[in-house]
Amino acid sequence: MTTKILIVRSSSLGDLVHMLPAISDIARHVPHARIDWVVEENFAEIPAWHPAVNEVITVAHRRWRKHWWSRQTRSERAALRDTLRSRQYDVVLDMQALMKSVWVVRQTRGLRHGLDRKSAREPLASFFYDVKHAVKFWQPAITRQRELAAAAFGYQYEGPPDFGLQAFTEGQPIEPYAIIMPSASRPDKLWPAEDWHAVFDRLQEHGLGLKLLAGNDAEAARGQALVAGRQGAQVLPRMSLTDIAKVLARARIMVGLDSGLTHLSAGLGRPTIGIYKASTPVRTPLQGAAYTASLGERGSAPSAQTVLSAVELALDYSKPAPLTGQSSGEQDAST
Template identity: 80%
Template structure:
């Protein structure tokens, strides 16, 4: 008989990417597991990429909280409550440990697992779980998620993280371009324009064109300003997450600020360099099967020279890996 498991992890993009190896572990160690996943509607594509996810249950908390007591929102929340109330799970696993995730957990039926008071980001959340688990806080996010899933489901995991993204990477050819993510949701994450220009020049020297990502009109304007007059660069229009993932999967390299898309690139197995300035990479380093570099620290951005060195190492690594895999020439 299959074990029915409900994962509660609604956001954000990078955190959902960090969840994927835990899903692979569950699929490997719990034969026949039926895994459903509650996720914020804007990120609902991400769980569908993993072959072990049975059903995605979208929630619109970010949209609802703007008009929490409107008739439309109350009706939508009632529909979600009815949907969750009609389901019976063997295990409900809150991988977020926030009060907003507890609000969802309390509407479910099943043995509720989560982090204990000392492990949770919001300790109050731990009081609403039937079974509480200790997971050391100052560990990479991927490790924390894998450890929590293993503790809740009673197995021991091993090996490097498997992000389960073959549905995206399968059949995608790597081409001669670099993906750049120069924008972020917060201005204190931004990197100086003159440093970006040095990186662009080095990537062009490696024979690569540039594709810049942006998610808002302000980010688009910033990206366009960065590459104004550069005939070998384009700012991509806003796309669905699956389309962005395919662009990332086809890149020789990705260089970006600490963002969800940068973490996605690493998970897709592309050489990826992350520039940290307003956050620490201790808890959220880039992780993936190819070369990654998590550069900088909260309050201390990496120098252009440090990033340029990582670019050279990443491309050398990628060329060597390609040659070993094919026994032929590296991509141009």
């Protein structure tokens, strides 16, 4: 018998990446699960990547709130309401526990699960759930999401997180370039140019090209300034999230500020180094199948030398296997 499930988690990019292992857990432990996912329209690609997601239902809070009472917004909100009310779910699971996610949950039909008031970031949200779950706050976001899903469906999860992104990684060759994410939406997250230059030098000493990501014109200009006059470096044009994921999946290494794309790189199983300066890695550390390093802390950026040391470890981890008859055990002993 099919279990119809609606996941409510609309944003942001990094938080959606952190959700993917919980979706894998649900698919593994709930027989015949049919999973729909409500997500912000700009991030609709992310749930669609996961093979266990049946349908992606979009909201547009970021766009609607600018013109909440306009005719177009009212029409789009009514269409969403009609879509949600036309379906009966066995479980509606709010993985966000914010009033904006509750706004969606209240329009659904099904048993509504969410965090209790001591676990939710916005405690008022908990009053709108039929079933409330306690999940410790100060632990990694991926762990919180996996624990909430396990509590809602009554299973015990185990093993490392599975992001369900094999479609990007299986059979893909690793190419000799590094992905760099030097920009952020907040200036207090930025890392000094001279420190980036030291990282660029080291990566190029290892024979790697540099591909810088930029999400808007200001970030592109910053990237161009950082690599001005440097051979083998380029600022990539704006791309869809799917195209970025494809580029990340083939990279030898990624070094980036604490951003959703840096977390996506880790989820894709690429060696990834995250630079934290205005946020703490306690709740959002990088996690993935390859080497990851979450460096720095709120108010205390990592030094260039700390990042360079992590670069060496990451490159050693991602070193191609030898072409001789040497066994993997012999290779490990020699490194």
